[in-house]
Every structure is written in structure tokens, then in C-alpha cells.
Amino acid sequence: GNSVTQMEGPVTLSEEAFLTINCTYTATGYPSLFWYVQYPGEGLQLLLKATKADDKGSNKGFEATYRKETTSFHLEKGSVQVSDSAVYFCALSDGSEKLVFGKGTKLTVNP
Amino acid sequence: GAVVSQHPSRVICKSGTSVKIECRSLDFQATTMFWYRQFPKQSLMLMATSNEGSKATYEQGVEKDKFLINHASLTLSTLTVTSAHPEDSSFYICSARPIIGKETQYFGPGTRLLVL
Numbered sequence: 001g002n003s004v005t006q007m008e009g010p011v012t013l014s015e016e017a018f019l020t021i022n023c024t025y026t027a028t029g030y031p032s033l034f035w036y037v038q039y040p041g042e043g044l045q046l047l048l049k050a051t052k053a054d055d056k057g058s059n060k061g062f063e064a065t066y067r068k069e070t071t072s073f074h075l076e077k078g079s080v081q082v083s084d085s086a087v088y089f090c091a092l093s094d095g096s097e098k099l100v101f102g103k104g105t106k107l108t109v110n111p
Numbered sequence: 112g113a114v115v116s117q118h119p120s121r122v123i124c125k126s127g128t129s130v131k132i133e134c135r136s137l138d139f140q141a142t143t144m145f146w147y148r149q150f151p152k153q154s155l156m157l158m159a160t161s162n163e164g165s166k167a168t169y170e171q172g173v174e175k176d177k178f179l180i181n182h183a184s185l186t187l188s189t190l191t192v193t194s195a196h197p198e199d200s201s202f203y204i205c206s207a208r209p210i211i212g213k214e215t216q217y218f219g220p221g222t223r224l225l226v227l
Contacts, residue, residue, distance in 0.1 A: 004154070036218075038218075041220060042220055043115060043204070043206075043217070043218035043219045043220045043221065044155075044204070044206075044218035045218070046215060046216075089154075089155070097143065097145075097160065097208065098145075098157055098160070099145075099155075099157070099216065100154075100157075101154045101155040102154060103152060103153055103154045104154070
């Protein structure tokens with residue numbers, strides 16, 4: 001079945017550091033890939049998505065590129081801020097309405 | 112923007128009692144709502160898909176008589192954990208998919224259930 005594996009956390013960085021959170025997936029066909037973010041006390045929010053190979057999703061300085069050859073969708077940001085502290089979830093959809101999530105990675109950014 | 116609320120945010124109950132959790136889409140209509148369960152340091156696991164006016168579709172391994180879902184209107188779905196036991200303690204999250212813009216799910220903040 002479909003599955004998502006993402007980097008175990010927690011991740012702690014200093015402000016302005018470079019961020020990478022790894023995500024790989026297993027799926028049949030051509031899934032859509034997503035990154036969701038959950039800020040403390042809030043629901044998950046869609047951060048970015050990509051629907052086909054080589055697509056790059058981007059939002060709020062975050063980027064992720066759909067790499068079919070490596071079945072990966074790594075999240076990156078060049079310079080993190082304290083306000084980026086949250087839990088990040090990688091997810092996929094196989095075209096049905098269902099989402100399959102990774103375990104989540106907690107990011108803490110210190111000033 | 113699209114907001115989904117859940118009530119209560121936290122509940123503690125005794126073993127054997129039933130607990131109802133509400134999921135509301137506040138500023139949009141949703142024909143489909145989803146219920147997830149999240150254990151500590153684990154993924155969100157889809158429990159069931161709730162469609163307005165029809166029976167919910169449960170994922171494999173989820174007891175439909177244990178987790179009752181009602182989607183009575185386009186803005187409200189409820190999950191009732193019947194005869195709760197300590198192993199039902201978890202974080203329950205709902206999401207709603209709007210009638211317009213069906214690709215996106217909007218998530219509620221979650222409900223923490225502790226069964227003593």
C-alpha cells in the first residue's frame with residue numbers, strides 16, 4: 001500500500017539556518033504530494049503541494065520538488081525564522097480523496 | 112479563510128462512558144469530512160470518511176459500532192466513541208473538504224481524549 005516516510009525529529013535550528021526535512025514515499029501510479037504544517041494549538045494547514053514529477057511546490061519561502069526517480073519530496077527553506085517553529089507533515093494522495101501522512105517532524109527555531 | 116473547529120478540545124472520561132466530538136466547518140459547506148486518529152509520535156491515521164446524508168465509510172480495522180459517525184448537515188459531523196476504554200485515548204482530528212475547491216482538505220485543531 002501507499003506510505004510516507006519522513007525524517008524523525010525533533011529538529012532544532014538557530015534563526016537563519018538552512019532547513020531540510022526529508023520525505024520519501026511508496027505508491028503505485030502517480031500520487032500528488034503535500035507538505036502540511038501544524039502550528040501550536042492549530043489545525044494542519046496546507047503548506048505546499050506538487051501534482052506531477054519535477055513539479056516544485058513553494059510557499060512562504062519553503063520549497064519541495066517532486067522527484068519520481070528517488071521517490072522523494074524533501075522540504076527546504078534557506079533561512080528559517082522563529083515563527084516557522086511547528087510540526088511538519090509530508091503526505092500523499094493517490095487520486096482518491098484520501099491522504100496518507102508521515103509521522104510528522106517537529107521543528108524548533110531558536111532566536 | 113476556511114476554518115474548521117472541533118469541540119471539545121480536550122476531554123477526560125471514565126472507562127465505559129461515551130464521548131461525542133463535534134467537527135464544524137465555520138465558513139464553508141462540506142459534503143465530505145474525514146476523521147483521523149493520531150497516537151504520540153505516529154502518523155495521522157484515517158479512520159473514516161463521512162458524507163453528508165449517507166453512512167460513513169470506515170477504514171479497515173476501524174470498528175463502526177465503536178466509532179459512530181453522523182454527518183447531519185453540510186457543516187457538522189460528529190464522532191461518538193462508545194463505551195470508551197483507555198486504549199481509545201488518543202488525539203482525534205477532523206478535516207472537511209469544501210463543495211467548491213475539492214482538492215483541499217481543511218483541518219480542525221484536534222481533540223485530545225483521555226479515558227481513565
